[in-house]
Amino acid sequence: MSELYIPVPTRIILPNTKANFVTYLKQDDTYVLYSISGEQFSPEHQLRLELQDITTLYVSREEEEELNAYVERHIARVLADSSIPIHARAEAWTRSASSVGRDLFEKKLPPSMLKKHYDRFEKFITESASIFKSPEGLRELSKLIADGYDIYHHGLGTTVLTASVLLSFEGGEDLLAECGAGAMLHDYGKLKLDPELLKMDPTLMKYGEKQKWDTHPILGVQACAGIPLPPEGIHCVLFHHEREDGKGFPGRLKGEDMPFYARIVSLCDHYDRLTRKQHYRSAYTPFEALKAIRDDKGLYNRDAFMRLVNVLSDANIADL
Template identity: 40%
Template sequence: MGTTAAAENGDHTPTQPTGTLFKVSPYMVIPSRVGGFSLFLKQDHGYVLYAEKGELFTDEHKERLSRLGVEHLYVRAEDYRRYAAYLHDNLLELLNDESIPVRERARAWNDATVSLARKAFETSLPKNMDRRSFARIRALIANSLKFLARDDALRELSRFIAEGNELYRHGIGVMVLTVSVLATYVKDDADLLVAVGMGAMLHDIGKLELPAELFSRRRDTLSQAELDMVRSHPALGVGVCSSLPLPQETLQCILFHHERENGAGYPSGASGAMLPSYVKVVALCNEYDGLVRGGPGRKPLTPFEALTRIKSQRGAYDVDLLKRLIATLSRAELA
């Protein structure tokens, strides 16, 4: 505790940590939790060590930060992955704590989602994808906050993460792929990328309204009535999100993410020109991510196997968009 007391009294010599520092919220200091990272306070022209790596956070830490009026703490770049893991482990508690301002809870969601998106980006896409490509995704997540930084939206996000964590991670994976493919031909419409990115991320939220066991069984073991229930999840998802101020493009992506180019999809059987191209991208990336991720009775496929499976479904997907997905995955130049 000597370090924090010194920081409060101003009699600790500021020390400049080596490397890059990331700004984090003081609300992330949760009593009775151990941080696997060091925390620093900014003071004058340097930084003061506030909490040592491995130190147990206490109510005294929170009270001291409040007395100091601290708006930001700092984490070293080398500790950021441990901070992100801490944030994931405690995200539900943070989102559900209404004593924390909405802005700070939304910030916690943003940081955790950026971390998941980075992992999906590094796993799914070629190593030579440039930093600007991920910066686009980071900006999209930040811009989503103008729609999601609300109590009701954060409650739904909390439920999605708590009850459908794998669905949420799948949604992040689909969002990363969707935005990467859309960026090959949507150049100057950031609002559309944000709207479609949110739709990709939330596309399966309607599954929370149905018995979880429907989605833990192989499709060929479901009765017709159960299949009909499964096929209702896009409409249920729109119902869940209908009270939120989401763009129409977001709701369209949620509703139509199982439609197909040849009309063989659901819930409406819409086809071809009836479907906006961004909806077709979400549907395609949803299928690809689901295949490489695997599921009940389905082993994960390799990227090559997944693309071969998709190409075998003749007429189901827009040919040009499929070429764009393949080019994005291989980092090939588009004609």
């Protein structure tokens, strides 16, 4: 029966807010009604729960979307509340981020709806800056977003890494919304490709297959025309397979021809892709992924690479 309910730390339900879902208390193996949908949570609610040593409420899985929407609305307050354990804040963030990100990847969205979902994601990423700056937060997020090889799973992983590295630059916060969303959408063009092609190892594709696969950055920019993406977002989508040595695609840009934030997305895309299980191979460990990137001398910008290493090292995710 427990799989029918989602455990939620009591602190996630913030005072002076309304939740459009029912919450329950667990007594032995029974779930007992605590609050009704639309009820205003007050400081007295929180105090009463604390006095009874109750740290967890439960929400029916049937109302998971409402729970995700609630966290999305209040994400800045949730992440800023140090009384909520960091792993609980990371879980709440991941659940809501997955929901917002998945909505972006719904097929055949009309332009107006795609624009609405894009604006939601930009706002959500901007309000999430505090967890990207936190090594402990990044460590917890990395555990939660590591699984899955769908395009939006990889997009979410690339977004988290991009945001964490970007915020290590002075002024990086000013680019967080556009580049975070661009990182999320960097593989959007793959939705236009044959799903069977996406299961293949790009290094083993035949010439015609590789030609089709190489079009996905351009297809991504075209598919996002209805948003429309800001220039920084376009750069992130279009340039994420370029290389420092000019041997990437689609533009064969070299070094300084590519904006620094697009280099960050390219690097984080590569790292996340290596550490994520694929149809054709198992996942690399963080150490193996960083070593593979380091050994490919023409792939990366050294400053961006060292910042990624430092971010992962500070979070105790990888050591090189």
